[in-house]
């Protein structure tokens with residue numbers, strides 16, 4: 001495998017950037033339609049709306065354009081979104097939807113300038129029912145979880161970036177806390193979505209169930225999500241458990257920690273999170289007495305009623321429970337998924353990450369580490385496939401492989417070695433759409449956005 005041709009894609013997308021006269025005319029008509037406070041052409045606002053967390057990758061910042069969007073709008077409701085898209089379409093100007101800009105593949109960075117529609121002010125929680133919550137796309141996970149909890153429920157899934165938006169997660173994320181039980185966000189999390197195409201209909205069009213799929217993890221190329229209904233479950237009383245295990249030399253290196261992690265993964269009710277780090281990775285984290293240096297760190301968010309059993313599992317595998325924190329779930333989330341990359345690269349900017357999954361991570365961790373120079377493995381519990389007849393099946397570990405960055409060629413040779421070991425790698429150094437839903441997304445984009453104005457440059461051949 002070689003690095004995707006991102007520089008070529010970016011150069012082609014840049015050719016679609018509007019000229020100065022078109023920008024001025026569009027800015028003027030947006031101001032008149034939405035009111036001047038919802039429209040900005042100031043450079044600081046345009047730059048702020050044209051970044052995301054692509055800097056987690058040492059490769060992406062080199063190929064992302066240094067040309068911000070030309071105009072940013074902050075509509076307050078779906079009608080404002082429809083108006084902005086209609087005017088941009090009439091002017092032939094590219095549109096990039098935006099939540100809080102926490103995506104980490106550069107997928108929220110406009111490649112052709114144009115208009116950014118920032119939906120973070122469309123943030124109302126609209127209604128909570130039995131098993132579902134409905135909200136505008138800009139609602140944050142903090143707001144959604146609080147509203148659900150007031151009704152004795154909780155989100156079935158949320159990313160570790162709890163200040164991000166539900167629309168941005170559905171359009172740019174994958175899973176997170178809750179994924180051990182509920183799988184990925186395309187496994188039934190979204191019940192329905194309100195969509196604005198380009199050009200828009202009179203108002204948003206609602207899609208239900210399986211028809212949501214081409215809008216999920218599609219980076220907005222199939223339409224802007226203006227409101228969502230997502231799945232809730234009865235609220236649990238979660239506690240954070242932090243345990244540690246000795247690190248020993250030889251092939252059994254970390255065997256106790258791994259055995260305990262596997263046992264936690266199969267607890268009932270399923271934990272909201274199970275994460276495991278080796279000592280070298282723990283060394284990149286801020287000091288915490290419950291993550292002692294030189295030891296494996298196993299952390300889990302478990303049902304309060306299961307804490308006794310967790311203590312037994314940890315002790316039985318040769319570990320120590322270092323802390324049980326009733327208010328620690330949010331804290332543990334910041335040591336999971338790409339928060340690990342964020343923390344590790346703060347301490348060691350020489351690191352590069354890959355998102356990995358597959359049996360080999362636990363069956364042959366040494367071979368996995370050997371694929372890249374100085375590699376360290378972080379594991380998060382997940383449900384890799386959904387078997388409705390047997391909800392305990394499919395629980396496994398995915399995670400991150402962090403290694404010393406040498407160059408792109410070494411990294412992509414490492415990906416080949418990992419593939420040979422049966423490890424699935426999601427390349428976090430590319431903003432191109434990929435995966436089994438790609439054909440579906442492409443067909444829906446052709447129907448909803450025939451002029452290709454929505455977030456251009458995201459298809460592999462664009």
Ligand code: FAD
Pocket residue numbers: 052053096097098099100101102103104107108119137158159160161164165166167168169170171172173174175176177218219220221223224225226336337338339340342455
């Ligand atoms: P943005 O970054 O603003 O947008 C993401 C994508 O969606 C962009 O392509 C954008 O154009 C598009 N988009 C935004 N809003 C809309 C809309 N309303 N309609 C259509 N398209 C839209 N992701 C996970 O899945 N799980 C994690 O646990 C997780 N942890 C992370 C940890 C860190 C430290 C970082 C930096 C990122 C992490 N992410 C994770 C990625 C990201 O934070 C999440 O996917 C997040 O929910 C994105 O939301 P956002 O509001 O910031 O979206």
